[in-house]
Amino acid sequence: MSNIIDPIQPVLKARGLMKRYGTVVAMNGADLDLYPDEVLGVIGDNGAGKTTLIRAISGATVPDHGFIELDGKTVDFRIPEDARKAGIETVYQNLALAPALSIADNMFLGRELRKPGIMGALFRKLDHKQMETFARDKLSELGLLTIQNINQTIETLSGGQRQGVAVARAAAFGSKVVIMDEPTAALGVKESRRVLDLILDVKSKGMPIILISHNMPHVFEVCDRIHIHRLGRRLCTVDPKTITMSDAVALMTGAMEPPVETATV
Amino acid sequence: MSETETDFEQNLKNTSDAVAAFQLDDQSFLSSIRNAVRNYPTLVPALVLVVSILVFGFLAPRFLSPGVLSLVLQQVTVIGIVAIAQTLIILTAGIDLSVGAILVLSSFVMGRLAVMTGVPLPLAIAAGMAIGTLMGAFNGFLVAKVKLPPFIVTLGTLSVFTALKLWYSGSESIRNSDIEATAPALLWFGEAAARPYGASITYGGVALILLAGIFWYILQHTAWGRHVHAIGDDPEAAILSGIKTDRTLISVYAVAGLICGFAGWVAIGRVGSISPIAFEEINLATITAVVIGGTSLFGGRGSIPGSVLGALIVGVFTTGLSLAGVDDYWQMFAVGNLVLIAVALDQWLRRASQ
């Protein structure tokens, strides 16, 4: 048995998303379903429209048509802030970290904590101590050990360390969904392994994850289902336990047509 | 069938798992200097200032007297205040070439209203600062909403504001005797607040230090301040983090305009009169101070204290060289080299992050 249509309600449901940039059609009636407690892999060839789909869900792009439902309720994300407020956190491909600012600064960028009382209300003073403590705790929780200086700037960190900060940020503030766009694309073998472990840690905390990746072995290792994206829409979803990597790639590139029973609406 | 770890990852089992640990592994001397400067950016200009004061004290004996040292502070007071405004803008990876015009036009609004039209002084001063804020907001609007490059925008508004200044002033100065007769409080910032040991600290100098302190606090300890850094450092990260970049940018330019308006009031006290042909060189002087103070022209990193120190460094060099009997053009030579060194240092700091 491959895919059965699951009677459980999806946490996140997108239907018929369309987006045009001039003459380029980035989303052509794209759908997506994300169920509780799962890691959903999203794979697709270059230019298939995966990043646009993810940006629509994270509020970074506003679709021209279609709808998105979170926990059964329709949502309209106009700016990234809207998605964040709804509990969707995203680790973007370029990490969206400001290099000259510190780890703590970046963790709280756009949602800074103010000191209680008059210092915070009248003088708008930031509670640096609180933010630093929180940041250190979150990084430790995810097993990012030995933080020498939480006030180190992002630019002093290696690629894997930066990835860790971005993931920790999403895990710390996400409450409904965590999205990760190509989290291992620029990393070496050891560091990629670390990120995969981080993904499973986040999943174990009860948040479903959407993982976009080009790396088939990684996708097949951590994902519960794989959404194959092609030409701006969902081609089908497959079960990594029942399909081979080469077949998945063939579906992705159009070399193989999805068999009727694996195609989903 | 599923696969867990692939074959080539088998040997990972024996290696350390702590890749994402934040250990300071690179301990070379140069790197520790680089880290020190990154974490404490004001270190370099502070050191340069102290060293240059000592060097010039040695080269020109009269230099180390309290009178001469406080003279340096007096001479850079207006530049220093405007440099605070310029720092805010440069932190967002912008630049403002119109600061001098905003300053002079604001001081003329204050002067004409208070001296020639008899408007009550607090109102006149408020009007001058309000005009400054408006001009700044106009710059901000063109940069943030119309999305024009700041250099081009402020190059254009420099001409526009200069024309307005000439029209509004009628190309005539407002003379000291008239100001003293009708609105002497306009001159307040030029008066000495204290005269310790023959030095002369003006209220303007005090204002510079206070203003620098206030904006240092704002940049370090308020969310707005962090957002200003973020917008210049990585605009996309700022947007994706939910920062309202357009609104913040406009507010940065507007605040800068407000500071320039205030500087206009201080300038009246410094010069004693309001002249349409004064402060024409202040635009470049403030950019020089900001760059020497360690703020990066590419945005995102820098400090207010650094810019004030930068202004003081330029003052120390010019006065020091003058007292040492060196020809004027060597002052230009020295300041130019300071700028080059500061920019090169900034590049060196940035290169490590690539």
Add this chain to the structure above:
Amino acid sequence: MKSRIIPSTIGAIALTVLAAGAHAGSHSTAACLITKNNTNPFFVKMKEGAEAKAEAAGIALSSYAGKLDGDAGPQLVAIENCVAMGAKGILITAANDSVVPALKKARAAGILVIALDTPLSDPDAQDMTFATDNFEAGLLIGRWAKATMGAAAKDAKIGMLDINKDNISVDVQRDTGFLVGFGIEVPNLKILGSETDSRVIGHESALGNPEGGVKSVENLLAKNPDMNVVYTINEPAAEGAYQALKKAGKEKGVLIVSVDGGCPGIASVKSGVIGATSQQYPLLMASKGIEAIAAWAKDGTKPSASDGLNFFNTGVNLVTDSPVAGVPSIDSTKGTELCWG
């Protein structure tokens, strides 16, 4: 249609010729005024004088200006525009000598070129200069200062506030004129600072505005707190100089002299801020310039120089309320009658 093209073309040409003829008839002569900038009241008044005289003489005057001291770029563009539009004469206060080749071309095209206030170093660049004798202006205030100090003149401590270090002719002439008038030997009258007399504390660049005046006097006082004579390039700089002296508590014991004779400056003489100033007459320069262009356009007459000089001297008067013997002067009341701005 082919049959309509020829008559309509002839009609268009005829209309153009008529229009051009009509336009040419309404103002017989075109002239250009190119000043250094529009900010210095001196040039603002010069422009006003030129426009008034041009209106009266029936000359169509176009005005141009540079932006900053020393910036000749806009002036070069203006000269080319004037040649292209067929102007009969150009009045120009040159930012610097880089406009010389363009002016020579203009003269070759039959345009009368008159330098106002600032002569060009190359004598072939202009047909005539209408200017103040800036050296004489400096001489007058120098002689006045020396006579006023009396016996103290031999130990005077003199501060010099110039425009800048570029050795602009006006700057150099007034500066060296003052020094010579004061009795100080100047080996090279073509540059600033060639004198070696220890009475001169130093030269500062005041840029001709009050801000520069303040800074310059502060620097000079730092070098020698006993400064008792201040020469200033113009009256705005003198205003700033006075402020700085007042801040230092020294305004009573220091003599300030200047050049210009603008109305605010004469008021300063009256109030005692400036001891004496040499008054010059930019309105006269401008109106005489327009007259010369009108004469040239009418019958080709070229203006001639004043006796014994190679330029037309529009005159200078020493204005002071403390006259000294041997130095002719007018008082501030008379100065106010003649003042500009």
